[in-house]
Amino acid sequence: MTGPVPWGGATGVGSLPGTDPAEALRIVLGELPDLPHLPELPARGPGADLIGRSAALLVDLAVDLTPAGWRLVPRGGIDLRRAQETMARDLDTLHDVAGAHRGLFKVQAAGPWTLAAGLERERGERAVVDPGARRDLAQSLAEGVAAHAAAVAARLPGARVVVQLDEPSLPAVLQGGLPTASGFGRLPAVAAPDVEAELAAVVAAVPGPVVVHCCADRAPLDLLRAAGADALSFDLGLVQDLDALGTAVDAGTHLVTGVVPGTDVPLPSPAATASRLRAWWRELGFPADDLHAAVTLTPSCGLAGASPSYARAAMTHVREAARYLLPE
Numbered sequence: 001m002t003g004p005v006p007w008g009g010a011t012g013v014g015s016l017p018g019t020d021p022a023e024a025l026r027i028v029l030g031e032l033p034d035l036p037h038l039p040e041l042p043a044r045g046p047g048a049d050l051i052g053r054s055a056a057l058l059v060d061l062a063v064d065l066t067p068a069g070w071r072l073v074p075r076g077g078i079d080l081r082r083a084q085e086t087m088a089r090d091l092d093t094l095h096d097v098a099g100a101h102r103g104l105f106k107v108q109a110a111g112p113w114t115l116a117a118g119l120e121r122e123r124g125e126r127a128v129v130d131p132g133a134r135r136d137l138a139q140s141l142a143e144g145v146a147a148h149a150a151a152v153a154a155r156l157p158g159a160r161v162v163v164q165l166d167e168p169s170l171p172a173v174l175q176g177g178l179p180t181a182s183g184f185g186r187l188p189a190v191a192a193p194d195v196e197a198e199l200a201a202v203v204a205a206v207p208g209p210v211v212v213h214c215c216a217d218r219a220p221l222d223l224l225r226a227a228g229a230d231a232l233s234f235d236l237g238l239v240q241d242l243d244a245l246g247t248a249v250d251a252g253t254h255l256v257t258g259v260v261p262g263t264d265v266p267l268p269s270p271a272a273t274a275s276r277l278r279a280w281w282r283e284l285g286f287p288a289d290d291l292h293a294a295v296t297l298t299p300s301c302g303l304a305g306a307s308p309s310y311a312r313a314a315m316t317h318v319r320e321a322a323r324y325l326l327p328e
Contacts (some may be wrong), residue, residue: 008034009322015302031315037106047083051118054110056083057144102158111165112138142205235300258300274324
């Protein structure tokens with residue numbers, strides 16, 4: 001499948017509660033049929049978390065789990081094998097449950113900066129402080145994510161694979177907000193041109209449409225767009241930079257807009273969420289009839305911390321709210 005991306009009205013960010021990948025995938029396919037995704041289930045333990053799961057995709061680099069978290073090592077051990085086996089089981093499940101799916105299908109991995117912020121070097125400091133380590137990680141990640149997307153495409157021959165790069169740590173990287181290993185200091189900020197260049201290299205190496213997701217405060221939307229993202233995924237409640245959003249829309253960048261929290265709260269009606277979005281779109285200054293094609297609705301972040309009932313309700317909510325945005 002090639003050509004314009006039929007993004008669809010609603011999708012999920014990635015993570016869900018629970019430990020059963022088949023059940024999670026069936027729920028996603030039922031609730032988010034326009035743009036389903038491969039669920040991440042961190043409750044399964046180490047290797048199912050964002051950093052461990054993404055590190056399992058790395059090519060020619062190994063990690064191991066320490067009391068402080070994941071660390072780059074010369075040779076992988078049981079923790080890396082567990083993460084790789086978890087991903088392999090997910091791909092088997094994908095073939096069994098969703099093999100007949102046609103249309104878009106999304107997979108997720110940590111972006112290069114969140115991965116470098118979440119992995120320690122052998123000497124104990126975050127890899128993000130070492131330009132050489134960052135470069136090696138980014139190149140390895142790009143190769144690994146491309147291979148992962150190809151493996152998903154092989155199991156879903158009727159699908160077009162979308163890759164989402166998760167960058168929740170990116171604002172802290174840019175602002176010098178990451179704590180040191182001791183926790184008593186802060187790592188120096190990385191210059192925006194360096195951040196953009198490295199992210200752009202990974203985006204360019206990944207086949208198919210790429211979404212970059214950042215649900216943190218002060219998400220650098222201009223930088224993400226300039227790095228080549230086909231779509232920007234963000235928490236609508238945290239983004240106040242209307243100029244950056246307007247520039248993205250003018251440039252043809254799709255907006256994946258988080259409209260409900262990722263943890264249990266009383267949800268408004270889908271109609272109320274749609275009204276909120278229409279008011280926001282008017283503030284941006286674009287024609288009302290363009291809204292439904294310009295945005296895809298989603299929970300603001302992953303749903304791993306939510307109850308199973310809320311997670312399902314949140315997915316239902318964004319799907320139904322998206323229908324209210326369709327032109328009459």
